[in-house]
Amino acid sequence: MVSREIIHGIHWVGAIDFDRRIFDELIPLPNGTSYNSYLIQGSEKTALIDTVDPTKEFELISNLVKLNVERIDYVVVNHAEQDHSGSLPMILEFFPDAVVVTNAKCKDLLIAHLHLPENRFMVIKDKETLSLGDRTLEFFLTPWTHWPETQITYLREDKILFSCDLFGSHTATSDLYVTDEGEIYGSAKRYYAEIMMPFRNSIRGYVEMVRALPLVMIAPSHGSIYSRTPFILDAYADWVSDAVKNEVVIAYVSMHGSTQKMVEHLTDALIARGITVKPFNLTRTDIGELAKSLVDTATVVIATPTVLFGPHPQVVYATYLANLLKPKMRYASVIGSYGWGGKAVETIVKMLDHVKVEIIEPVMVKGLPDETTFLALNRLADDILRKHNESKIV
Amino acid sequence: MLDKYTCSICGHMYNPTVGEPMQNIPPGREFSDLPDDWQCPICGASRKNFRKE
Numbered sequence: 001m002v003s004r005e006i007i008h009g010i011h012w013v014g015a016i017d018f019d020r021r022i023f024d025e026l027i028p029l030p031n032g033t034s035y036n037s038y039l040i041q042g043s044e045k046t047a048l049i050d051t052v053d054p055t056k057e058f059e060l061i062s063n064l065v066k067l068n069v070e071r072i073d074y075v076v077v078n079h080a081e082q083d084h085s086g087s088l089p090m091i092l093e094f095f096p097d098a099v100v101v102t103n104a105k106c107k108d109l110l111i112a113h114l115h116l117p118e119n120r121f122m123v124i125k126d127k128e129t130l131s132l133g134d135r136t137l138e139f140f141l142t143p144w145t146h147w148p149e150t151q152i153t154y155l156r157e158d159k160i161l162f163s164c165d166l167f168g169s170h171t172a173t174s175d176l177y178v179t180d181e182g183e184i185y186g187s188a189k190r191y192y193a194e195i196m197m198p199f200r201n202s203i204r205g206y207v208e209m210v211r212a213l214p215l216v217m218i219a220p221s222h223g224s225i226y227s228r229t230p231f232i233l234d235a236y237a238d239w240v241s242d243a244v245k246n247e248v249v250i251a252y253v254s255m256h257g258s259t260q261k262m263v264e265h266l267t268d269a270l271i272a273r274g275i276t277v278k279p280f281n282l283t284r285t286d287i288g289e290l291a292k293s294l295v296d297t298a299t300v301v302i303a304t305p306t307v308l309f310g311p312h313p314q315v316v317y318a319t320y321l322a323n324l325l326k327p328k329m330r331y332a333s334v335i336g337s338y339g340w341g342g343k344a345v346e347t348i349v350k351m352l353d354h355v356k357v358e359i360i361e362p363v364m365v366k367g368l369p370d371e372t373t374f375l376a377l378n379r380l381a382d383d384i385l386r387k388h389n390e391s392k393i394v
Numbered sequence: 395m396l397d398k399y400t401c402s403i404c405g406h407m408y409n410p411t412v413g414e415p416m417q418n419i420p421p422g423r424e425f426s427d428l429p430d431d432w433q434c435p436i437c438g439a440s441r442k443n444f445r446k447e
Contacts (some may be wrong), residue, residue, distance in 0.1 A: 202402075202403075
């Protein structure tokens, strides 16, 4: 890997993971990712902001060696997760004078996850500053920009915010700065859905706090740097707001075609009513795309066949995940079919205990859908439109 | 009184009628009487992340 100078004395020294295709053994990474680490050299002291995934620790070290960095005084850790902190043991070994600068909660987690020694820490509080000579770092504690210990670091004189996971995107690109905002918008939205969405209410305040800072750029820990900061701040303000769109996400599985027919009918009925529809066949869906679609949809319809007595396990998986990600959806319903019995609807509705939704009357059919089923699906489409109208979403 | 509070981060509910067995908090303790540095026993969120039911 090769380091890049951002401005004099500030370098990107991280690693680009072009090959990585899955994160946490859960989230697909269609565009790879990057682990951004930044070196800041002041007139007196040198600081490294975050490290890289331990699989890339030698790239980080080699970047520092090639820049002839002989001493690192501070390693600022914004987040204890291993994709940013995992190379700390090696950094601390290579730079024996380096001190880890972070908040108390993060220190606790770093010791738990990496078994770092107590005596290598300097604990900072919210809004505390750290002088590097002619440059000053200011720390803002921002719990729940993924984990409870997350913080962001602001470089005052250069007006650069090192936001760690917040505002990031899983993109592996050789472009240091965002060049194609359209492409990054989708990628950052997907990342928000996967990582930030459960903490929407906490993040809302942070977006306003960041907006109030004089900013030249936002340098996250995944993806490219934003040199036009209102682009990502406006996008986040929209995503964390309570506003939902006139959209219905249909997450479905069909075993013998009955549920498929119902989904097709409902899709057409919703389109005919001017509602945007996003159907996802879960057996061939990238769950990151499903999560992204949940960011601002007003309604989710879960469509499932019945396996033995309950919903299809793929549907259970997607419902569990959607509930965990806590989207701001307002309405939900369940449709599907069964062979001889079962309680698929009850099981699905019970799973949605984390999202505050109103359940619109479900449509279940025994066997193949008939005219009565299609009329019931029309009624469901009417109900959804009426609810969207009542909530002034249309 | 004896209002229930829910953690806005993980959804865990503090029910004063039962207290919090995981933290040895006895039944009958109001949410408002919990210490300032009290944290959610499930996710560690601070008190201010709790919303009244």
